[in-house]
Amino acid sequence: MNDVAPLLMVKDLGVTYHLKGGRRFEALKGVNLSVAPGETVGLVGESGSGKTTIGRVILGQTMAQTGSIIFNGDDITHASRARRRALGRDIQVVFQDPYGSLNPVRSIGQTLAEPLIGEAGLTRTAIATRVADILQKVGMPADTASRYPAQFSGGQRQRIAIARAVIARPKLIICDEPVSALDLSVQAQVLNLLNQLQREMGLSLLFISHDLTVVRHVSRRTIVLYRGEIVEEGATESLHENPQHPYTKALLAAAPIPDPARQRARREQRHAPDLTPAQDR
Amino acid sequence: MIRLIVHRLLVSIPLLLAVTLLTYVLDSFAPGDVAATLPQGQTSLKAYMAxxxxxxxxxxxxxxYGHWxxxxxxxxxGTSYFSGERVVNLLNQRIGVTLSVVAGVLIVCVSAGLLLGALSALRGGLVGRIIDVLSIAGLAFPSFWVALILIEIFAVKLEWLPAIGYTSFFASPRLWLMSLVLPVFAVALHSITSIAKQTRDSMGEIMGRDFIRALRASGLxxxxxxxxxxxxxxxxxxVTVIGLVMISALGSTVFVERIFVLPGLGSLAVEAATNSDIALLQxxxxxFTLIVIAINLAVxxxxxxLNPKVRT
Incomplete structure (x- = not known):
């Protein structure tokens, strides 16, 4: 933890989904986490562990039943619509699927300008300049603005989605599996881009992923989520070298190593303990 | 865009040829010919042959067909065998009625269909179920049956609207509108639900996409x-469904014009077919084919x- 006041604090967050037939699913149970200004926090866990729900609650797209979200000193757990609208400039998001995250019938320029609309005193030319600047920053050619999403590859679209997230100069970006849908070589490029933007713009990132090796590439601090609860939290390096919780060990063992001999040895010891609580078996 | 329009227009030329040729050939297969029904042909065999x-x-x-x-x-x-009037004049007198009905159907279907569809996608539940029931009912009840029921309720029982007949827009816009209400709804009820269903399904799919979440997140x-x-x-x-619905609505006008005694193209075509007045039928x-081509072109x-991908 840092000494500086955190930008984002999630306190004792609990979310329960009500399923059909009166069944309930506890997606999050008493989750506490914080992100300092300019810090990247990795959030790992398997699918269904609740990591995406945390992102949704911070964005106000899922309601918290218990606990609170403190952003920049303000409680935004039950922010009004107007407050949310203003928060949109400070908290942005990058999604997993680069094919679904851009409006296919609007040009890239229109999509990128969207977060800027309503910002006081911005003329059309000023918006165009901001769009051109940000495209250059994310390494896209200058004519991108007049083209449409269908004309770009997944990696390029993800760059555009990142451009949209940073154009309004937010304080926090929630990256929800931003590279999981991309090829390995493209993954590295996009991660490097995120790292670079984070340094240059002093952004805070909440980096959600199921892949520990990806998280290791971007964040110094990592939180491991399992069945809606935080099971381990600490410096990414020590988490890798010396995992404490059996689930973290299992997650680490699940990542393939690019060395057949070591991978084989790994496979033998992978029989991780069964973590399912007894009553659910 | 201009290339697209030109291309579509060129493609419709063979369509026009095929439809008119088929009508000509089919009509020649029909028993009896117009010379036997006209008074001049009934005096003697010689007069008939002449x-x-x-x-x-x-x-x-x-x-x-080649001559035609x-x-x-x-x-x-050409000229109508029966009335002796020029076919172009007869058709031009009638097309306004049919186009009024079709335009009315378009307005009613699109506004009601989009509204209901969007509503049920966003609110779900009850509206959606009502649309489901109505769309099955819409398929089960053909427009001519709906027309009769509408006449029974709104013209006979309630006496709000005229049961039959047509008033030209230029004679009285109010009566024109009133004479169109029942025919338009008789045709439209059938089609509103298919537009609503399509709107709901694609709206439901789109609203679940990430770009919608991103827009919401940025406070739009x-x-x-x-x-x-x-x-x-x-x-x-x-839009595709609207095009299909409009073409089938054009087909329904044939029945509906007969029921409401509207002097439109549909009733004219029925008369021409029963009289084997080939020039008029052609x-x-x-x-009709030109209207269909126009609808497809509009689509x-x-x-x-709407879609930048096809614009290039």
């Missing part, structure tokens, strides 16, 4: 998210306008 020759009915069908086509290309659709107002981003994307498949067929153009 009339056949005069009308060109003694020539092979392909040759007759050559004249049609010069804008001459919900109205803007729904109408500017959601519906715009959802509209693509809906003319009506040509007009293509709006597709290009």
């Amino acid at each position: 009339l056949r020759h005069k009308l060109g009915l003694d020539q092979p069908v392909m040759q007759q 086509l050559m004249r049609a290309l010069h804008g001459d659709l 107002s919900e109205t803007s998210v729904i109408w500017k981003h959601g519906l715009r994307n959802a509209a693509l498949p809906v 003319g009506a067929t040509l007009y 293509d153009v709006s597709y290009g306008w």
Whole structure:
């Protein structure tokens, strides 16, 4: 933890989904986490562990039943619509699927300008300049603005989605599996881009992923989520070298190593303990 | 865009030829001919043969069609065998009625269909179930049956609207509108639900996409998210359905014009077919085909306008 006041604090967050037939699913149970200004926090866990729900609650797209979200000193757990609208400039998001995250019938320029609309005193030319600047920053050619999403590859679209997230100069970006849908070589490029933007713009990132090796590439601090609860939290390096919780060990063992001999040895010891609580078996 | 329009228009030329040729050939298969029904042909066999020759009915069908086509290309659709009036004049008197009905159906279907569809996608539940029931009912009850029920309720019982007849817009816009309400709804009820269903399905799919979440996250107002981003994307498949619905509505006007005694193209075509007034029937067929081509062209153009991918 840092000494500086955190930008984002999630306190004792609990979310329960009500399923059909009166069944309930506890997606999050008493989750506490914080992100300092300019810090990247990795959030790992398997699918269904609740990591995406945390992102949704911070964005106000899922309601918290218990606990609170403190952003920049303000409680935004039950922010009004107007407050949310203003928060949109400070908290942005990058999604997993680069094919679904851009409006296919609007040009890239229109999509990128969207977060800027309503910002006081911005003329059309000023918006165009901001769009051109940000495209250059994310390494896209200058004519991108007049083209449409269908004309770009997944990696390029993800760059555009990142451009949209940073154009309004937010304080926090929630990256929800931003590279999981991309090829390995493209993954590295996009991660490097995120790292670079984070340094240059002093952004805070909440980096959600199921892949520990990806998280290791971007964040110094990592939180491991399992069945809606935080099971381990600490410096990414020590988490890798010396995992404490059996689930973290299992997650680490699940990542393939690019060395057949070591991978084989790994496979033998992978029989991780069964973590399912007894009553659910 | 212009290339697209030109291309579509060129493609419709073979369609026009095929439809008119088929009507000509099919009509020649029908028993009896017009020379036997006209008074001049009924005096003697000699007069009958002379009339056949005069009308060109003694020539092979392909040759007759060829003659008709050559004249049609010069804008001459011939004269009606029965009334002796020029076919073009007869058709032009009638087309306004049919176009009024079709335009009314378009307005009612699109506004009601989009509204109901979007509503049920966003609110779900009850509206959606009502649409499901209505769309099955819409398929089960044909428009001529709906027309009779509407007459029974709104013209006979409630006496709000005229049961039959048509008033020209230029004579009285109010009566014109009143004479159109029942025919338009008789045709439209059938089609509103198919547009609503398509709107709901594609709207439901679009609203679940990540770009909608991203827009919401950046604080865009919900109205803007729904109408500017959601519906715009959802509209693509809906436009196709609207085109199909309009073409089938054009077919329904034939029945509905008969029931409401509207002097439109549909009732004219039915008269021409029963009289084997081939020149008139060909003319009506040509007009109907042109309307269908116009509808398809409008669909293509709006597709290009809505979807940047086809614009290039």
